[in-house]
Every structure is written in C-alpha cells, then in structure tokens.
Amino acid sequence: MTGSWGRILFFDLSSGEHRYEEIDSDICRFWIGGKGLAGYYLFQEMTRSWKDPAMPLVFMTGPLTGTLAPASGRTCVMFKSPLTGTVGDCSVGGSLGWQLKKAGIDGLIITGRSRGLCGIEISDGTVSTEDAGWLAGASTDELYERLKRKGAVAGIGPAAENGVLFASIMVDGAFTAGRGGAGLVSASKNLKYITVSGTGKVPVHDSERLRKANEDIRRLVAATPALTGEHGLQNCGTAALYDLISSRRMMPTSNFRRTYFNKASSMNSHAYGDAYNPKRYGCKGCHILCKRVGEDGTHLPEYETMSHFSSLIENENLRAVTEANRICNQAGMDTISAGATLACFSEITGEKLTPYRITELLIGMASGKGKGSELGQGSYLFAESKGCPELSMSVKGMEMPGYDPRGAYGMALGYVTSTRGACHLRAYPISHEILRKPVATDRFSFAGKARIVKIAEDMNAVIDSLTACKFLFFGCSLEEYASAYSAVTGNETSAQDLLKTGERIYFRDRMMNAKCGFTSEDDDLPPRFFSEEGSSGNGIEILPLNREEFLETRSKYYRIRGLNLEGCPLRSKAKELGLEHLL
Ligand code: SF4
Numbered sequence: 001m002t003g004s005w006g007r008i009l010f011f012d013l014s015s016g017e018h019r020y021e022e023i024d025s026d027i028c029r030f031w032i033g034g035k036g037l038a039g040y041y042l043f044q045e046m047t048r049s050w051k052d053p054a055m056p057l058v059f060m061t062g063p064l065t066g067t068l069a070p071a072s073g074r075t076c077v078m079f080k081s082p083l084t085g086t087v088g089d090c091s092v093g094g095s096l097g098w099q100l101k102k103a104g105i106d107g108l109i110i111t112g113r114s115r116g117l118c119g120i121e122i123s124d125g126t127v128s129t130e131d132a133g134w135l136a137g138a139s140t141d142e143l144y145e146r147l148k149r150k151g152a153v154a155g156i157g158p159a160a161e162n163g164v165l166f167a168s169i170m171v172d173g174a175f176t177a178g179r180g181g182a183g184l185v186s187a188s189k190n191l192k193y194i195t196v197s198g199t200g201k202v203p204v205h206d207s208e209r210l211r212k213a214n215e216d217i218r219r220l221v222a223a224t225p226a227l228t229g230e231h232g233l234q235n236c237g238t239a240a241l242y243d244l245i246s247s248r249r250m251m252p253t254s255n256f257r258r259t260y261f262n263k264a265s266s267m268n269s270h271a272y273g274d275a276y277n278p279k280r281y282g283c284k285g286c287h288i289l290c291k292r293v294g295e296d297g298t299h300l301p302e303y304e305t306m307s308h309f310s311s312l313i314e315n316e317n318l319r320a321v322t323e324a325n326r327i328c329n330q331a332g333m334d335t336i337s338a339g340a341t342l343a344c345f346s347e348i349t350g351e352k353l354t355p356y357r358i359t360e361l362l363i364g365m366a367s368g369k370g371k372g373s374e375l376g377q378g379s380y381l382f383a384e385s386k387g388c389p390e391l392s393m394s395v396k397g398m399e400m401p402g403y404d405p406r407g408a409y410g411m412a413l414g415y416v417t418s419t420r421g422a423c424h425l426r427a428y429p430i431s432h433e434i435l436r437k438p439v440a441t442d443r444f445s446f447a448g449k450a451r452i453v454k455i456a457e458d459m460n461a462v463i464d465s466l467t468a469c470k471f472l473f474f475g476c477s478l479e480e481y482a483s484a485y486s487a488v489t490g491n492e493t494s495a496q497d498l499l500k501t502g503e504r505i506y507f508r509d510r511m512m513n514a515k516c517g518f519t520s521e522d523d524d525l526p527p528r529f530f531s532e533e534g535s536s537g538n539g540i541e542i543l544p545l546n547r548e549e550f551l552e553t554r555s556k557y558y559r560i561r562g563l564n565l566e567g568c569p570l571r572s573k574a575k576e577l578g579l580e581h582l583l
Helices: 025-031 034-045 096-102 140-150 182-188 207-222 233-247 269-276 303-308 318-331 335-349 355-367 378-385 409-417 449-466 470-474 478-489 495-515 547-561 571-576
Strands: 007-012 017-022 057-060 075-080 087-092 107-111 118-123 126-131 152-155 169-171 175-177 191-197 279-281 291-293
Touching: 007 126, 025 034, 025 495, 034 057, 034 075, 034 087, 034 107, 034 449, 034 495, 057 182, 075 096, 075 182, 087 169, 087 175, 087 182, 087 495, 096 152, 096 191, 107 118, 118 140, 140 152, 140 169, 140 191, 140 318, 169 182, 182 191, 207 478, 233 269, 233 291, 233 303, 269 318, 303 318, 303 335, 318 335, 318 355, 335 355, 335 378, 409 449, 409 547, 449 470, 449 478, 449 495, 449 547, 478 495, 495 547, 495 571
Parallel strands: 007 107, 118 191
Antiparallel strands: 007 017, 057 075, 057 107, 075 087, 118 126, 152 169, 152 191, 169 175, 279 291
16 A cells, blocks of 8 residues: 555664564555554553553554645654553654654554663664663753754653653654653653654655645635634634633633633733744644744744643733743643643642742652652642542543633533543534534534534544644545545545544544543543533623533433443444454
8 A cells, every 4th residue: 555654663672672564554444544553553552551661652654644645744642641541642743754754664663661761763774772861851952952963853851751740752842742641651661762864755646636635625724714814823823712712701710710811812822923923833744834933932832831821820921821831842741731730739729820930830840859749740649649639620630721611512521532531632622612613503502512522533533543633624624635545545535434434443542441441430520610600701601511411411422432321332333343353
C-alpha cells in the first residue's frame, strides 16, 4: 500500500538494540495509521503499569504524512497514562511526523529502560542511541537549540525528570504532546530526546487525484469564516475563542465556581495583539498557521492556556499568563493540568494567586521542590491528600479544559466519555452548540447529544489516525480526506468506510480502558456541576446540570456505542467491528 512504508522501527532501550518490522498492508487498512495503528501495538500491553519497561511508548505517523494532503503531518504519541491509568494519546504538530516518514519509517515503538539518560538519533537508515547525561535538566527549548541541526527534535524537560504526572513531550521546542503524561513515560525509560531526519519521498498512488483533493480541501477552508475569516483561526489563532466563550458565560472561572470572568476583555486576543504584535507560525504542511509568536520571540498561549492561567485562577495580569505558558513549555508540563491544579490549590487553601506566586508554584511543580512538588501529582491526588477529592475539576483524574459543561451540555457528556479523561479533542460538541456548525443545537439541552458525541468521537478517531488537524474539519469533511486517502494509498475508501473504522478505533480504546478496570463509575463529572449554578447574567441563565438527564443521556450513549449498563464493551459490538479476537 502506498502512502505508508509498511515499516515500524522497534527500539529496546534496555539492550540498546533495534529492529525493523514489516506491517501487513491489511493491518494498515484496518487501522488507517496514527492513533488507530498505535493502539494496535499498545493493546496487548495495557494491563502493565505505565512505568513497566515493557510498556511501549509509541510514535506513529499517518498515511498522508509527507504528502500534499493539507495539515496531515501531525504525529500520534500513544502510551499508558501516568495521570489517569487510561490509554493516553496525543496528536502533536511540528516536523516529527514528516521526518519519520522521510526516513522510511511509519512509526517508532520504544520499550525498555536505558541505564543512563539517553537520546535516540535517526537519520535515514542510521539509528543510534547517544548518551544524554550532559542534557540532564535541560529545558525543552535548550534541547531544541542544541539538537535542531539533527532534524526534528522530540524531548522532555525537567518536569518529566522530576516526576510530574502531567509532563509533556515537546516537539521542535514549540509543539506539545501535552495531556496525560507522555513525558513521564519517556523519563521512566531514561529517554531525554529523539532526533529524526530523512531524505526519502513518500510514494503516492495517484498524484493527480491527490492534487484535486488538496484543491478541494483548500477551497473549503478558504470559504470558512471560523478558519480564514477576520476573527478566525488564521487571523487570531485559537485565542479567538476567548471572547466567544466569555460572551456565552461558560468561561471556567475560579476553579469552575463561576462561569464569567469580568476581566476577560483585557485578556483576549486583541490584548495579546496589542502587547506582543504577534506573527503566525504552525505545523509543517499546514497553510492555516494558527500559532502565534510575539515580535520578541515569545510563544503566545493558546485558548486553553489563556483560560486556565487567567479566569480559572483569577489572574488578570496578561504577562503572567504568557510567563506561565513559557515556564510550562520549557519545563515540559501540560498547561491545562498545571493551571487547573493551581486553581484547585487556590480553592482548597484559600490563597489568592499573585503573578509572583503563580511563577513560584509552577517552578516548584517542575523542579519537584517546595509546595509545588505536591502539585506535580495533579489536582486529583492533591485534593484527595487534603481530604476533598471533589474539588478536583477532573474526570478520571485528568483536568477539564476551557469550557464549563453547564454552558454546553454536549461537552458534559463528551468530557466523561473521552477515553483519556476530561478532554475537548475526542468530541467537540462546542462546534454544534456554540459555533453552530455543522448543525446548530440547543446548548442547554441533552437532546440528541448522545449521538452527536458518538459520531464526533468516531470522526476524531479517524482524523487522529490520518494524523490530520481537527481544525480543518470546521470547513471540510471526511469526504475530501477519503479522496486524499484513496489517492495516496490506492485503497479506494469512502467517508462512511472511514467513519466505521473510527468507530472501531474508539471502541478498541474503550476496550483497553475496560481491561484496566474502568467502568461507568469513572464516566462522571465532579459533583459541583450538578449542585451549583454558574454566573448567570446578560439574559443567560447558567443552571446546575440535571443529574437524571445526564445519566439518561450517558445510558443512551452506552447503547449507541455498544456498551453495557456499566459502560463495558459488548461482545456483539466487538464482533460487528471485527474485534472479537481482542475480547
Ligand atoms: S491549523 Fe494550527 S494546529 Fe492545525 S495543523 Fe495548522 S498550525 Fe497546526
């Protein structure tokens, strides 16, 4: 099958040995690539501890990576999450996927544990491990500056080396595999970095058809205001969401005690524009370029980071948000978990967080010193240690992102059914409920949300397996990407075929979690959302969620997804999806 090389590089850090393994093309078709294929290699190992040396850390490209297909060069990083104990997977930008593909590799699977801190270096067919002791404690941008001449750089910062449960892997110093603790898994293997460079050309089955699909995608993107309009992602970055979410009175504020932040208008994308005069940059192979860097070289925060280091912790100092973002990125920590853990700390201790204190606590988290060392375990373990786990605004131990579920009921369901814990990237019903695309729905109703969430999860599983960018799907659909996939691979596939594969992938991830003991008890929100009102006003009422309706909708979702009443996979559904051999 063209598009993929059909080749995985396995690296055992205990022995220092590596080998290439061919992938059967039927398996590539069955799982697409990216997230789908990464899970194929992780599944059998899921009952191990995340820190077991035999537990794989997987980097997987997609079939379109390195081709003309727009924004398809992301990389799936898959692992067992130290933060949640669930399957962990992140889609990360930067040039890693492209370089792996050009080096003739579809994926890299790392097991074992090196005796000392090491790096893996790949340059076309040459693979080696190198001593990285001299880089111990190096920040992620120091790592990038020192190694960038070797190609793409993926690495960890001091937070991972110091045991932070939500430590990230940074790619090219600016792109984050953030959620769930991939960085800590890398640290447990004594792996500081990976560099990859390649010179190969990815084979494409039908270049003319791919050119046509590329044109179609670009035309639809150009016609979509949310992407390329004056207030869209291309012009404002994800910061564009800040005003929108604030105006809907669903901005997580004060550890989700309120839903409106009265300083929001001085912390939005315009405020960043005035303060930093930013320029665009982005992932390789993408023409949207939704990231922002100030003229002084400061990387600017994205929406979730903005919300979590401003309203969520009641900080009204813009430069303190930027500084918090810088500390987290350089140390290699997920900004969502870090911000939400500070908010939880602030509520439990009653301490008001000043810019100085925010910096002090984040540095403490990353270095494992002082009060910060307790916070490096995440909000759930911190709150539990203080006898009040209900004050951690998390699901399965992962902190919630920048949308209060009392303002968008689909998101309430999406948070609990996400296989990696509270997440907006497994399903994004905000698209229907706030952006009104592709079909507008009532945000204060659970009606229809079970099906919307299920379909969105299936679709996003496909996108993460193609290693494409979800943002482009505000404008185009799986139809254009099915055409691109068919053109690249020569495997004629429709959007419906892809969606069915997405269902299989999502169900498989649910099976992985079930193997680890996760049930419906874990698919729940903190009690606050069922008992406390948000910040009503301006004609908008933010009421507590109705628990009965929530549970009824969750049951509907289980039925549609092929799960039993306890949220566990049904044999009949596994059989329908061709997965009974995994039961
Ligand atoms: S839209 Fe943004 S996140 Fe998506 S591929 Fe482009 S630069 Fe990366």
